[in-house]
Amino acid sequence: MGVQSLAVACGALALCLALTSATNPGFVVRITQAGLDYAHQQGIAILEKQLAQLKLPDISGDSRVLRVGKVHYELSRLRLRDFHLPYSRITPISNEGLQVSISNAFAEVDGDWRVKFLFVSRDRGSFNLKVENVYIKIILGLGSDPSGKPTISTSDCSARISEVQVLFSGKLGWLYNLFHSVIESRLRKILEHKVCDNVVKSVNSELQTYIRTLPVTARIGDKIGIDYSLVAPPRTTAQSLDADLKGEFYSLGHRSTVPFSPLPLAFSSDHERMVYFGASSYFFNTAGIAYHKAGALVFEITEAMIPKDVGFRLDTSVFSAFIPQLEEMYPNMPMKFRLSAPAAPFMTIGPEGISLQPIVDAQAYAILPNSSLAPLFLLSLTGNVSAVINVRSGHIVGSLDVGRIRLSLKDSAVGTFQVRMMQSLMNVLTSSTLLPRLNARLNEGFPLPLLDRIQLSNILVKFHQNFLLLGADVHFQPRA
Missing domain, CATH: 3.15.20.10 (Bactericidal permeability-increasing protein; domain 2)
Incomplete structure (x- = not known):
């Protein structure tokens, strides 16, 4: 048998094995877009609470200000007052998973600042940071474990903040507002990174834990059981999420x-x-x-x-x-x-x-x-x-x-x-x-x-x- 013939035979055998090993479900669960929207509402409410508890690190650095020179600044005790996600949508992506899109989100941060410049001058006060037009995109991957339970994970997350405004208060607040762009840039990067960190943590701890409450077996009295394990990972179409159960x-x-x-x-x-x-x-x-x-x-x-x-x-x-x-x-x-x-x-x-x-x-x-x-x-x-x-x-x-x-x-x-x-x-x-x-x-x-x-x-x-x-x-x- 030639190499080409052998390849064709092996391909045919693989196809036959794939067809014979395919398992039709005895029970199917379909979640429609309406169901996904409802689940999304519940999930966004949880995510909003999680993001409102973001722990932001202290920030310090040096910046040069015209006619002032080198300024050393420190931002501490950053407190996220709230985080709102007013516009969001969940969409099934065929053969990929679920996409959650969040737009026009906004947050507000308070904190304390402290600066040193001209080697001798010092000042401190408080600041207010407004974060607006936050865009977040999350891709949720769906799968199943060896026991047939569903799994969910964050396969991709990106956050983009288009507008950050920081306002310092204090007797020299006008001076510090001159280098606010440096502060805003650093805070933007930190927030974008922290948002996705928190999304991954929320999916792994909250959503994954909840998804695993789906029973793969049900007991009826002391004699009978029902096997509801997944025979394949959940699949998405343009309109729904389907789960094939034994x-x-x-x-x-x-x-x-x-x-x-x-x-x-x-x-x-x-x-x-x-x-x-x-x-x-x-x-x-x-x-x-x-x-x-x-x-x-x-x-x-x-x-x-x-x-x-x-x-x-x-x-x-x-x-x-x-x-x-x-x-x-x-x-x-x-x-x-x-x-x-x-x-x-x-x-x-x-x-x-x-x-x-x-x-x-x-x-x-x-x-x-x-x-x-x-x-x-x-x-x-x-x-x-x-x-x-x-x-x-x-x-x-x-x-x-x-x-x-x-x-x-x-x-x-x-x-x-x-x-x-x-x-x-x-x-x-x-x-x-x-x-x-x-x-x-x-x-x-x-x-x-x-x-x-x-x-x-x-x-x-x-x-x-x-x-x-x-x-x-x-x-x-x-x-x-």
């Missing part, structure tokens, strides 16, 4: 590879809300796998669980109407059903909503006088199930609605019987007992990946092919 449920006791991969999400171009969440069918179907592996899809129904107003007794005398031999084998004995899923339920998401057709095994037992269980029969239950989804308190919540249940007999220890005769009875049993228990769990919800102290409002729920789209506005709740 979006996978898993059993805390036994995590294994999911037997299918997430499909690409044709994410909506909606930008009316501040933030959007795209939960794929992969996300929901891994929930079914995780709950099944954790043994959490097993339910027992006894008579005590049946609501009083149903007027239904769970014993062999009721079922003997359909299975006459029960009266002879287990007369007037209480019964119990054990419901379990032989396989993880699989759901589909389309423009009409979420639907699934789960299969449930219903094993009936007679409870003997010594409390042991005698197997009676095993039914297979199937039916169409639809889901209603909403968001409450930062959680995806939902409820299920079950259509008519279809029965088939899988096994029997009491002989054959007509299963269809039990249709209405099993409908009542599942709708009055099983469904409320499932909906109670779904009403507790699954946590969304949210930063600390973020609250959602103005919720939007839309169904698309293979994913659920949730939109919301956000509110940051400061610490008390």
